[in-house]
Amino acid sequence: MHQSKTYKTLGLMSGTSLDGLDLAYCHIWQTENRWQYDIKKTKSVAYDDDMRDKLKNSIYLPADELLIFHNIYGTWLGKQVKAFVSDLNLSVDFVSSHGHTTHHQPQKGITFQIGSGQHLANACGLKTICDFRANDVALGGQGAPLVPIGDRLFFGGYDFCLNLGGIANISFEKEGQRIAYDIGLANMILNHITQQHRLPYDAGGRLARSGKINSDLLQKLNALEFYRLPFPKSVGYEWFVQEVVPSVTEAKDSMENLLHTAIHHICEQIAAQVLNNTQKPASSLLVTGGGALNDFLMETLQKKLGNRAEVVLPSKTVIEYKEALIFALMGVLRWEGKINCLSSVTGAKRDCTGGVLYLPSF
Ligand SMILES: Nc1ncnc2c1ncn2[C@@H]1O[C@H](COP(=O)(O)OP(=O)(O)OP(=O)(O)O)[C@@H](O)[C@H]1O
Ligand SMILES: CC(=O)N[C@H]1[C@@H]2OC[C@@H](O2)[C@@H](O)[C@@H]1O[C@H](C)C(=O)O
Known part of the structure; x- marks a missing residue:
């Protein structure tokens, strides 16, 4: 060999x-x-x-x-x-x-x-x-995302690779090409919400789990123009500050409800991308980045994917250090x-x- x-x-x-x-x-x-x-x-x-x-x-x-x-x-x-x-x-x-x-x-x-x-x-x-x-x-080019080359070379056995850092991004093969793009929000909005209350992040999604959906905010987040753009597409912190923070601030809701709503939003957007691009009855979705350690987020995502895709979590080292x-x-x-x-x-x-x-x- x-x-x-x-x-x-x-x-x-x-x-x-x-x-x-x-x-x-x-x-x-x-x-x-x-x-x-x-x-x-x-x-x-x-x-x-x-x-x-x-x-x-x-x-x-x-x-x-x-x-x-x-x-x-x-x-x-x-x-x-x-x-x-x-x-x-x-x-x-x-x-x-x-x-x-x-x-x-x-x-x-x-x-x-x-x-x-x-x-x-x-x-x-x-x-x-x-x-x-x-x-x-x-x-x-947009200069981002770049990690998909490694998704292909190291993690090509999975149908989709999803990274949940500040931003959510996804990569997969389609007709022999690697397709990848930033989906949109992930921990950036969750951390922003908890940090208004001097908490660095919502460990395990425990606070989010105890909240309820704020339909107005959910609708506003889902209506963000970025979600409707075709790829190639990638975003930065500037987008978050300009397009997202004002809606969160205007919602004036409890930390728990804001987190709960943001998680539903994140998972709806991810599930839409996976379900639109899946080419099999049941696909595998490798999830990495700190968001993979948010149990409530992972459960909500799996529910929205139903049995058409299975969330797969690798070792904690790969979750935290894949990038x-x-x-x-x-x-x-x-x-x-x-x-x-x-x-x-x-x-x-x-x-x-x-x-x-x-x-x-x-
Ligand atoms: N145990 C946990 N429960 C819930 N969330 C967690 C947990 N551990 C980490 N996180 C979240 O994950 C974030 C860190 O994720 P990660 O290090 O993957 O992001 P990043 O590399 O900074 O972002 P990006 O990939 O967008 O560049 C934390 O800020 C927090 O929001
Ligand atoms: C410009 C930039 O730093 N973008 C990051 C960011 O964080 C996630 C997403 O947005 C992705 O596009 C990228 O990071 C990873 C490492 C990438 O280039 O694949």
Whole structure:
């Protein structure tokens, strides 16, 4: 059996829910031309209130302050890597960093992830690959979502892959092409609601479970224009602030009712996408991201799917670190000069290899 070189790589992901930085140290290799992974070590570094507020408010920063923060955050990422690698005595070929998205407005052709690669590389002393979205955007794509390449190569045995981070996104095969897009809301709205009451999130969906549907709000959320757009489509925090927050604020309902309503909304939108695209009597839906740990959300989703699709939960490590793992893979594909951005997903002119390599200076 032919086995390729094993890459030892560290994937870094900071997602839209702003809970913290995920680090996944992975071994990645090919056996008989099939990509394989082993997630060896993981760590999640929770953001303190100051860092979370800075990241959240970075959309409002003037250009000079944003660029300063880009450098500071890159150094901060490098320090987290250095501590993780030295504490566990890891041997790392290179770091693959997504950074943190501060701006994502595909209609204007822009997406920006802070976390300067050079500052990161210098702070940890390791080769670093980042800026994964830039080439796709330069080729006319949305630069997102990118994880579907990893869904295809690592999790292709499932009919659908659904990630429930701040935003919900889905990917699946149709007529030999990978199709993927942001469905819309997930934990971003749930966290927004609990954070008005100084609670970071609704563990297990316990508060949501005790609420009731607010029909007015449900109708407003379901009527959001984004849900009716054809793919390619992806959203950012800007959309949430402009299009969603006002309706939640105007609803003036209890935290429990708002959460309950938001979960029904999230699940209705996901179920519609799965049921419209399922090509089998019973499909499998792999669910990852923090939303997979929300029991009430998972139960509501399964009810809305009925027996046409089954929710499958992987190990807690894969639930929590799939995106960091796939950024580690994106780095390996970049290293090998292989395709890691799919134009069938992003709408770019063609598939491409995204990612820029930074060598550390000592
Ligand atoms: N036990 C739990 N019960 C309910 N919700 C949870 C639980 N654990 C995590 N979550 C939710 O999941 C969120 C974190 O999800 P995740 O880390 O997948 O998001 P992300 O990577 O930041 O986002 P994205 O994938 O959109 O970039 C938390 O902010 C919280 O809302
Ligand atoms: C621009 C950006 O950071 N988008 C994120 C966000 O969070 C979920 C969804 O919206 C997805 O489009 C993307 O993240 C994952 C990692 C992706 O690119 O596949």
